[in-house]
Amino acid sequence: MTAQMLWDGKQLTVLDESDIIVCGGGPAGIAAAVSARQAGANVSLIEQTGMLGGMGTAGLVPAFICMTDGENILAAGVAKRVVDELAKRMNIAANYNWMNIQPEILKKLYDEMIADAGVKLWLNLPVVDVICNDGKIEAIVVSTKNGLKAIRGKVFVDATGDGNICAWAGADFEVGDERGRTMAPSLCVMYAGIDWEKYREAFKATGKGFRELWFEYVESGEAPLVEWHLPGFFPTGKNIGTGNVGHIYGINCLDERDITKGYVEGRRIAQIYFEFAKSKVPGFENAELVSTASLLSVRETRRIIGECILNYADYQSKASFEDEIGRFAYPIDIHASDTDAEDQKRVERELVETRLGKGESYGIPYRSLIPKRLKNVLVAGRCISTDRRMQSSIRVMPGCFITGQAVGVASALTIKQKAEDVRNIDIAALRDILRLQGVYLPDVKAGN
Ligand SMILES: Cc1cc2nc3c(=O)[nH]c(=O)nc-3n(C[C@H](O)[C@H](O)[C@H](O)COP(=O)(O)OP(=O)(O)OC[C@H]3O[C@@H](n4cnc5c(N)ncnc54)[C@H](O)[C@@H]3O)c2cc1C
Numbered sequence: 001m002t003a004q005m006l007w008d009g010k011q012l013t014v015l016d017e018s019d020i021i022v023c024g025g026g027p028a029g030i031a032a033a034v035s036a037r038q039a040g041a042n043v044s045l046i047e048q049t050g051m052l053g054g055m056g057t058a059g060l061v062p063a064f065i066c067m068t069d070g071e072n073i074l075a076a077g078v079a080k081r082v083v084d085e086l087a088k089r090m091n092i093a094a095n096y097n098w099m100n101i102q103p104e105i106l107k108k109l110y111d112e113m114i115a116d117a118g119v120k121l122w123l124n125l126p127v128v129d130v131i132c133n134d135g136k137i138e139a140i141v142v143s144t145k146n147g148l149k150a151i152r153g154k155v156f157v158d159a160t161g162d163g164n165i166c167a168w169a170g171a172d173f174e175v176g177d178e179r180g181r182t183m184a185p186s187l188c189v190m191y192a193g194i195d196w197e198k199y200r201e202a203f204k205a206t207g208k209g210f211r212e213l214w215f216e217y218v219e220s221g222e223a224p225l226v227e228w229h230l231p232g233f234f235p236t237g238k239n240i241g242t243g244n245v246g247h248i249y250g251i252n253c254l255d256e257r258d259i260t261k262g263y264v265e266g267r268r269i270a271q272i273y274f275e276f277a278k279s280k281v282p283g284f285e286n287a288e289l290v291s292t293a294s295l296l297s298v299r300e301t302r303r304i305i306g307e308c309i310l311n312y313a314d315y316q317s318k319a320s321f322e323d324e325i326g327r328f329a330y331p332i333d334i335h336a337s338d339t340d341a342e343d344q345k346r347v348e349r350e351l352v353e354t355r356l357g358k359g360e361s362y363g364i365p366y367r368s369l370i371p372k373r374l375k376n377v378l379v380a381g382r383c384i385s386t387d388r389r390m391q392s393s394i395r396v397m398p399g400c401f402i403t404g405q406a407v408g409v410a411s412a413l414t415i416k417q418k419a420e421d422v423r424n425i426d427i428a429a430l431r432d433i434l435r436l437q438g439v440y441l442p443d444v445k446a447g448n
Pocket residue numbers: 023024025026027028029046047048049052053054055056061062063064065125126127128159160161162164185186187188244295297298299380381382383395396397398400
């Protein structure tokens with residue numbers, strides 16, 4: 001007989017059962033699933049869209065950035081494997097500081113990586129709730145074409161980016177700044193038909209590229225949209241390019257109505273930048289806008305409150321922790337929440353001013369991945385337990401791979417050591433296995 005579980009007064013069929021259930025298939029979820037499997041556990045990975053990769057594929061985010069501290073590869077485990085293989089398939093050299101992404105190649109790479117690891121994959125399967133008792137999740141509830149079903153597990157990883165699973169299970173969280181305002185999201189874009197050779201020659205001759213020309217356009221007063229922060233547009237293939245251009249100000253990415261507004265407004269903004277590019281950027285004259293992201297490119301929603309809140313003082317002191325699971329070094333990068341010109345200009349300044357020196361980085365404690373009060377749940381990716389400034393650093397994809405890999409191994413250890421609570425695992429063993437998996441983990445410095 002098919003197993004059933006009770007949820008909200010309804011009997012749900014149990015669709016799947018594994019030791020570890022990873023919710024969300026972005027960088028954090030992929031790293032968690034692969035490393036947990038490598039550590040010997042059986043794993044199911046549940047993703048709401050039709051592809052793996054999260055922001056790096058469905059979100060059309062153009063590049064993996066800042067995997068190093070200038071001397072060491074900090075994102076050295078699963079992240080490095082991904083970048084090395086992506087470079088091979090894109091036929092370019094791996095660049096650990098800035099690796100452009102061709103999303104179709106990355107999607108297939110992830111499919112193969114997950115299949116090779118032996119992870120049970122479920123696509124197009126949104127998680128909509130949890131069945132949780134006394135801080136322990138027994139199952140997640142998923143929405144299928146045949147109604148709601150349950151997936152049972154022993155340890156659950158929240159890699160949804162938004163901290164949905166933790167929040168539904170009762171974890172505390174913070175959102176945005178003291179007024180609840182969050183960094184504006186974007187809707188990234190992809191163009192085809194770009195003459196990159198012509199673009200590079202013009203840039204060499206004039207020192208003006210996509211960004212400089214956009215700012216000139218805004219300054220001229222002709223631009224239909226005033227925006228003083230433009231992360232950039234990058235080559236992701238012979239004639240194609242992917243852009244992180246434009247922000248959608250004033251929306252809350254946890255609000256259904258605002259999310260809908262975000263997609264519609266994002267596509268309106270995308271058209272404005274595209275028309276600018278065609279008319280003002282050399283090499284873009286014959287470009288075509290082939291796609292806007294299918295997933296709203298969200299920078300910030302919940303920060304789950306964990307056993308330790310990694311904070312900006314830790315960034316400044318380049319802290320080390322006894323339970324350190326990795327180190328990272330991306331600077332503070334808080335995008336503006338609204339159209340205030342000064343605040344938009346601040347973003348790029350702060351990115352430069354807070355950059356750490358060569359060989360400098362901060363540690364990430366295991367406790368920042370353990371949501372308070374929950375016993376069998378770990379969180380990874382952009383919603384781990386940090387203050388707001390730290391979230392803006394750890395949120396980039398290499399940082400999310402690092403925390404994802406740590407929770408994968410920690411989940412597998414929880415099963416292996418029959419720990420009733422993810423807090424009770426042997427931290428030395430966790431660090432040993434992470435090292436064996438290639439993670440960058442120098443000895444913890446005394447006195448921190
Ligand atoms: C516009 C923009 C530009 C950026 N630029 C860069 C950059 O250049 N380089 C860089 O390294 N980083 C960049 N980042 C940051 C980075 O892309 C994200 O912060 C990072 O991808 C977060 O990883 P994650 O795994 O935590 O979440 P995500 O990548 O968001 O993945 C979460 C996954 O969970 C799935 N999911 C969510 N809810 C559910 C649910 N209920 N059920 C099932 N599945 C669910 C989502 O569909 C998604 O696939 C950028 C971010 C944005 C928004």
